[in-house]
Amino acid sequence: MYGSASTHDLPTTALTGLENEDPILLAEFEARINRGEKIEPGDWMPALYRKQLTRMIEQHAHSEIIGSLPEGTWITRAPGFRRKMAQMAKVQDEVGHAQLLYSAAETLGKTREEMLTDLINGKSKYSNVFNYPTPTWADSNVISWLIDAGAIVNQLANAKGSYGPYCRALDRICAEEAFHLKYGHDAVVHMATGTPIQRKMMQEALNRWWPAIMTFFGPSDKMSVHTEILMRWKVKMASNDECRNQFLDMYVPKILEIGLTLPDANLRKNEETGQWEFTEPDWEDFKRVINGDGPCNAERIAVRRAAEENGAWVRRALLTPKAQYVRPLA
Amino acid sequence: MNPTLDLLYRLADDQLILGHRNSEWNGLGPILEEDIAFSSMAQDKLGHSLQLYSLLHALGEAEPDTVAFTRNAPQFHCCQLVELPIGEYDFSLTRHFLFDHAELLRFEALATSSYEPLAQVARKLRGELKYHALHANTWMKRLGTATDEAIERMQRSLDFTLPYALGIFEKTDAEAEIISSGLFVGEDELRGRWLESISKVLAQTALEVPDVLALTPVLGGRHGQHTEHLQPLLDEMAEVFRLDPTADW
Numbered sequence: 001m002y003g004s005a006s007t008h009d010l011p012t013t014a015l016t017g018l019e020n021e022d023p024i025l026l027a028e029f030e031a032r033i034n035r036g037e038k039i040e041p042g043d044w045m046p047a048l049y050r051k052q053l054t055r056m057i058e059q060h061a062h063s064e065i066i067g068s069l070p071e072g073t074w075i076t077r078a079p080g081f082r083r084k085m086a087q088m089a090k091v092q093d094e095v096g097h098a099q100l101l102y103s104a105a106e107t108l109g110k111t112r113e114e115m116l117t118d119l120i121n122g123k124s125k126y127s128n129v130f131n132y133p134t135p136t137w138a139d140s141n142v143i144s145w146l147i148d149a150g151a152i153v154n155q156l157a158n159a160k161g162s163y164g165p166y167c168r169a170l171d172r173i174c175a176e177e178a179f180h181l182k183y184g185h186d187a188v189v190h191m192a193t194g195t196p197i198q199r200k201m202m203q204e205a206l207n208r209w210w211p212a213i214m215t216f217f218g219p220s221d222k223m224s225v226h227t228e229i230l231m232r233w234k235v236k237m238a239s240n241d242e243c244r245n246q247f248l249d250m251y252v253p254k255i256l257e258i259g260l261t262l263p264d265a266n267l268r269k270n271e272e273t274g275q276w277e278f279t280e281p282d283w284e285d286f287k288r289v290i291n292g293d294g295p296c297n298a299e300r301i302a303v304r305r306a307a308e309e310n311g312a313w314v315r316r317a318l319l320t321p322k323a324q325y326v327r328p329l330a
Numbered sequence: 331m332n333p334t335l336d337l338l339y340r341l342a343d344d345q346l347i348l349g350h351r352n353s354e355w356n357g358l359g360p361i362l363e364e365d366i367a368f369s370s371m372a373q374d375k376l377g378h379s380l381q382l383y384s385l386l387h388a389l390g391e392a393e394p395d396t397v398a399f400t401r402n403a404p405q406f407h408c409c410q411l412v413e414l415p416i417g418e419y420d421f422s423l424t425r426h427f428l429f430d431h432a433e434l435l436r437f438e439a440l441a442t443s444s445y446e447p448l449a450q451v452a453r454k455l456r457g458e459l460k461y462h463a464l465h466a467n468t469w470m471k472r473l474g475t476a477t478d479e480a481i482e483r484m485q486r487s488l489d490f491t492l493p494y495a496l497g498i499f500e501k502t503d504a505e506a507e508i509i510s511s512g513l514f515v516g517e518d519e520l521r522g523r524w525l526e527s528i529s530k531v532l533a534q535t536a537l538e539v540p541d542v543l544a545l546t547p548v549l550g551g552r553h554g555q556h557t558e559h560l561q562p563l564l565d566e567m568a569e570v571f572r573l574d575p576t577a578d579w
Contacts, residue, residue: 065357065362068356068357069356069357072356072357074570075353075354075356076350076353076354076563076566076567077566077567077569077570078570079399079570079571079573079577079579080395080399080571080579081376081380081394081395081398082579083579084376085373085376085377085380088353088356088369088372088373088376089369089373091356091369092356092365092366092369092370092373095356095357095362095365095366095369096366098362099362099363099366102362137570137579187579190578190579191579194577194578194579195574195576195577197573197574197577198574198577198579303357303358304357306358307357307358307359307360310358310360310418310419311358311359311360311361311364311419312360313360313477313479313480313483314360314361314364314419314473314480315360315361316477316479316480317472317473317476317477317479317480318361318472318476
């Protein structure tokens with residue numbers, strides 16, 4: 001898991017400031033990106049590029065650790081050895097992804113501690129889907145399969161982006177996500193083809209999660225018009241709608257194939273355009289939740305805050321007076 | 331109880347319950363690296379318990395899932411140390427240090443057990459437990475020599491945890507037969523080795539070690555007497571499994 005474009009789009013005001021950049025350096029920078037070269041930590045880059053990448057990688061890292069919470073809560077309740085061990089390993093991977101991503105973001109100059117402080121103070125965001133609850137084991141399975149699937153669509157695209165450390169982290173993350181997808185699919189199939197109790201639990205979880213899944217890739221392209229420069233700099237590699245369409249192409253048939261239904265009567269593929277049609281997600285609700293007023297925002301941040309506060313003495317004990325912060329090279 | 335079953339249940343239940351507890355550190359560690367480390371150890375311990383329950387199954391006991399997910403607290407043979415809640419990091423680290431030193435020495439000894447299936451498992455597990463002990467030693471030494479705050483916390487946790495740790499070595503009625511049949515060297519012998527082993531590490535810290543053998547051990551776990559914390563843990567563990575015992579999850 002769990003990166004998504006849903007929180008990456010720049011506000012209009014952030015798209016100013018290029019006039020302060022050296023035009024020759026900027027032209028060279030853009031030429032390098034056009035040639036398909038990777039930008040590395042020590043290289044010149046526009047302030048806006050640094051800022052946007054920091055924000056994007058940081059949000060991705062936050063999504064990994066916050067995302068580990070709704071699934072993590074099912075580790076202690078996973079039914080049977082096989083699931084319990086796999087759930088542990090899967091969630092552990094997500095925390096490992098956060099570790100990789102914080103390191104990648106640190107190469108741009110912001111420390112992990114600063115990023116985590118911004119997270120618990122609400123200054124930086126994470127993927128909005130984790131503000132929804134996972135009341136049953138089946139909800140956790142839906143995340144493992146379909147949220148991870150969505151993340152892979154997004155991350156495979158972003159792995160072809162322009163910033164070297166982020167691309168390398170994404171390559172490693174995608175390799176692990178491929179296993180999560182198999183794990184999630186296997187768990188969902190067992191439930192969807194299992195006893196009546198299991199089938200009901202799975203269908204209800206899918207119904208609960210479908211609206212959030214449809215918002216996972218972020219607002220419709222019609223609504224987010226400020227991504228042109230991010231596409232040109234290969235920060236954002238595919239539009240929200242492209243990712244969403246690809247996801248629906250890949251997973252709707254798989255969902256229906258195992259006898260589950262989807263709670264959107266308008267969902268169908270337009271064979272002429274190749275585009276999926278569906279009931280427009282409630283973007284007002286999406287905005288409300290992303291801005292802090294969702295069912296689990298407070299709980300997620302509270303858990304993270306408690307971890308930060310309870311563990312502060314350990315981090316203080318690890319500090320050595322002579323140590324200085326050094327940006328990792330990743 | 332048959333001495334082999336008696337021994338295996340104690341070993342397996344310890345690993346299962348501590349593995350479960352360690353997994354609760356997901357999302358709560360003082361640094362991400364410790365979330366990850368505790369998860370690795372939790373996965374190992376769960377895997378160890380599965381191998382031991384599989385040995386029990388081969389001896390005619392129920393399937394590992396049934397044994398692990400359907401018994402209640404009085405049927406568990408774990409020591410009380412492993413069932414205590416994770417608390418703060420200083421307690422979890424101290425428990426991990428005291429328990430895994432005992433486990434490493436236990437499985438080193440079991441590698442020559444007269445019960446060959448167990449000896450085989452032990453030869454495999456001891457390699458993993460070596461890393462658990464190494465992890466614990468690294469952190470005990472680091473935090474046990476760091477700030478006053480850290481040393482004070484670690485001291486408090488050590489003082490609190492040691493009596494529970496002595497409960498690891500609680501004997502059952504099968505003890506004499508376990509030793510005479512060559513299944514295992516016995517709990518007294520293990521406790522002596524353990525004390526030597528932890529003392530070496532603690533000597534490299536600023537922590538004060540009491541006269542451990544003069545402490546009153548917390549006993550009962552090996553005989554099905556548990557703290558108030560075990561049954562809720564088991565209820566949580568079985569919450570989904572019990573929804574539909576006929577289901578394949």
